[in-house]
Amino acid sequence: REASQIPQRFLFYKPFMSSGMADRIIMEQELHKALAHQEFYLEYQPQVNLKTGNIESLEALVRWHHPTRGFVPPDMFIPIAEESGLIIPLGKWILETACCQAKAWEAQGLPQMKVAVNLSLGQLFQQDLVQMVKGILQQTKLEPHYLQLEITESMTMNIDQMTQLLHELKALGIQIAVDDFGTGYSSLSYLKDFPIDCLKIDRAFVRNIQHNPNDEALVSMIISMAKHLRLKVVAEGIEEVAQLAFLMDGGCDYIQGYLFSKPIAAEQLTETFQELHSHAEEILGQFKYVE
Numbered sequence: 238r239e240a241s242q243i244p245q246r247f248l249f250y251k252p253f254m255s256s257g258m259a260d261r262i263i264m265e266q267e268l269h270k271a272l273a274h275q276e277f278y279l280e281y282q283p284q285v286n287l288k289t290g291n292i293e294s295l296e297a298l299v300r301w302h303h304p305t306r307g308f309v310p311p312d313m314f315i316p317i318a319e320e321s322g323l324i325i326p327l328g329k330w331i332l333e334t335a336c337c338q339a340k341a342w343e344a345q346g347l348p349q350m351k352v353a354v355n356l357s358l359g360q361l362f363q364q365d366l367v368q369m370v371k372g373i374l375q376q377t378k379l380e381p382h383y384l385q386l387e388i389t390e391s392m393t394m395n396i397d398q399m400t401q402l403l404h405e406l407k408a409l410g411i412q413i414a415v416d417d418f419g420t421g422y423s424s425l426s427y428l429k430d431f432p433i434d435c436l437k438i439d440r441a442f443v444r445n446i447q448h449n450p451n452d453e454a455l456v457s458m459i460i461s462m463a464k465h466l467r468l469k470v471v472a473e474g475i476e477e478v479a480q481l482a483f484l485m486d487g488g489c490d491y492i493q494g495y496l497f498s499k500p501i502a503a504e505q506l507t508e509t510f511q512e513l514h515s516h517a518e519e520i521l522g523q524f525k526y527v528e
């Protein structure tokens with residue numbers, strides 16, 4: 238995505254305001270330094286199981302804290318990391334860090350949770366992707382079942398290639414989710430061929446669910462389709478109880494959104510885990526007595 242297409246609200250970040258070539262080059266150079274200077278870190282956002290109220294997984298989201306510019310949103314730097322090839326070492330760092338953290342939580346006595354890691358398109362084309370994932374699982378000793386990779390629909394890779402790659406990844410014992418489902422370009426036909434476990438409904442469909450009958454229809458359709466295909470469904474970007482009510486009614490499996498928690502740093506998650514859990518139970522408790 239070109240910087241000029243990034244929604245205005247992300248552009249609080251002055252030096253990259255224009256999408257000029259010079260700015261892109263500067264950002265690219267700074268991104269390279271950022272990895273060496275450890276300016277990246279991960280935040281984690283809970284995914285709550287609506288049937289049990291438990292936090293069953295955490296999505297890892299990369300953050301860049303630039304020493305002088307401050308916080309740069311991933312929507313802005315991931316595309317540049319992709320174009321410059323930096324996504325390969327950065328993606329590896331993200332995966333290692335997330336798997337390592339998942340093991341650390343286990344050691345600290347938190348319930349075992351899945352960690353969901355976003356893969357970008359450039360990584361799907363990475364020759365040694367499967368070997369890399371395998372190596373990281375061995376090195377961190379994370380049980381493969383507790384790693385979920387999130388991929389996005391895209392028309393740049395052909396279906397046969399993608400099916401092959403996903404089968405190789407699945408053979409490692411990990412889970413695969415399709416992120417931002419419904420916003421991509423691809424046809425539905427891949428759903429029958431791809432070995433996937435989970436669909437994530439994009440926030441764009443959920444945002445106006447209470448006000449827009451078309452969004453309501455689409456979300457219900459996605460959930461019911463997922464059920465028929467025996468896939469789990471995660472709805473992202475849930476901010477309001479009314480949205481939650483609709484999704485619970487429709488049989489959505491997991492919810493991820495500010496209503497439960499914003500993405501938070503690893504240490505903060507450890508410290509506040511009980512509170513997060515109680516908070517989720519409290520919200521879901523409202524529904525137990527409704528019927």
Ligand code: C2E
Binds near residue numbers: 416473475
């Ligand atoms: P995504 O994978 O779809 O991640 C979900 C985004 O929705 C995150 O934005 C998250 O903070 C935001 N979100 C979650 N709940 C709510 C909510 O209730 N309200 C609102 N307004 N937003 C919510 P974030 O962290 O800014 O990431 C944006 C995108 O950047 C991600 O979308 C993903 O495509 C990419 N990204 C983030 N981290 C990584 C990463 O580690 N690797 C790769 N390849 N891409 C990443």
Ligand code: MG
Binds near residue numbers: 296355387416
């Ligand atoms: Mg994601």
Ligand code: MG
Binds near residue numbers: 416417439
């Ligand atoms: Mg998403």
Ligand code: MG
Binds near residue numbers: 417
């Ligand atoms: Mg997204």
